[in-house]
Amino acid sequence: MPRALWSGAITFGLVSIPVKMYGAVRDMGVHFHRLHAADGVRIHQKMVCPADDEEVQFEEIVRGYEVGPDEYVIVHEEELEALAPKASRIIEILDFVDLVEIDPIYYEHPYFLIPDEQAARPYSLLVKAMTDSRKVGIGKFVMRNKEYLAALRPLDGVVCLETMHFADEVVEAGEVADLPEQPEPSERELSMAKQLIDTLASSFEPQKYHDEYREAVMELVETKAEGQEFVAPQPEEEPGKVIDLMSALEQSLTRAKERKEKTG
Numbered sequence: 001m002p003r004a005l006w007s008g009a010i011t012f013g014l015v016s017i018p019v020k021m022y023g024a025v026r027d028m029g030v031h032f033h034r035l036h037a038a039d040g041v042r043i044h045q046k047m048v049c050p051a052d053d054e055e056v057q058f059e060e061i062v063r064g065y066e067v068g069p070d071e072y073v074i075v076h077e078e079e080l081e082a083l084a085p086k087a088s089r090i091i092e093i094l095d096f097v098d099l100v101e102i103d104p105i106y107y108e109h110p111y112f113l114i115p116d117e118q119a120a121r122p123y124s125l126l127v128k129a130m131t132d133s134r135k136v137g138i139g140k141f142v143m144r145n146k147e148y149l150a151a152l153r154p155l156d157g158v159v160c161l162e163t164m165h166f167a168d169e170v171v172e173a174g175e176v177a178d179l180p181e182q183p184e185p186s187e188r189e190l191s192m193a194k195q196l197i198d199t200l201a202s203s204f205e206p207q208k209y210h211d212e213y214r215e216a217v218m219e220l221v222e223t224k225a226e227g228q229e230f231v232a233p234q235p236e237e238e239p240g241k242v243i244d245l246m247s248a249l250e251q252s253l254t255r256a257k258e259r260k261e262k263t264g
Helices: 077-083 117-133 187-200 212-225 245-263
Strands: 006-012 015-023 063-068 071-075 090-098 107-115 135-143 146-155 158-164
Touching: 006 117, 006 135, 015 117, 090 146, 107 117, 117 135, 117 146, 117 158, 187 245
Parallel strands: 006 090
Antiparallel strands: 006 015, 015 107, 063 071, 090 135, 107 158, 135 146, 146 158
16 A cells, blocks of 8 residues: 555645545656666766865755856755745645636646545545535645645545646746747638547547557566567658648548547
């Protein structure tokens, strides 16, 4: 059984619900260690000062914030501790909002909040009330000396907490680059694009999507672990680029229809 990452209480109004927090997603990435090619021994990294090429011990390291090229303000641990958010075991719901009002760009990481046995009744009440009203709770809490903004929503009878980015952390699209002038599409182009969308439209079934690269890497690892030689598959030929927009739409629509017929 997974270990609780945090414990505390959800509060809304004067109602307090003791809960424990568990991760709602798992890391399925393939992780490698760095080894010395000559003998297969795992290597260790050292921290070295480039000024004198000497190894630096952990206790000799301080934090520095860069304010200019190679210019730093040194900040000490006790200074940071004095500013750290007050330790709290409370997730205080400040507002209830419609789920559709929250752009997914604000979401960061999901967790499940599971109630203590004696808190099952108020927990169930919160889940049912949010489900019926179609509202999501917005609150703040502190975990590991960091303050988080969070959205609490019902999911399969459980409260799912999504940590969120604060507004000043979200980059506006206009900040990235100047958008080129966008010409109005022709009626024919728009009609074709809508047909393509309709042909590809389906219900969201997360089980049908796979990390094919990860699966291929694990096949490579397992094959080599069994002492067998791994034969890499031949790369698929990429289709040539279609310059004409209408031609690209027509070919895309044809392929989408063929794929739909094959998958039923």
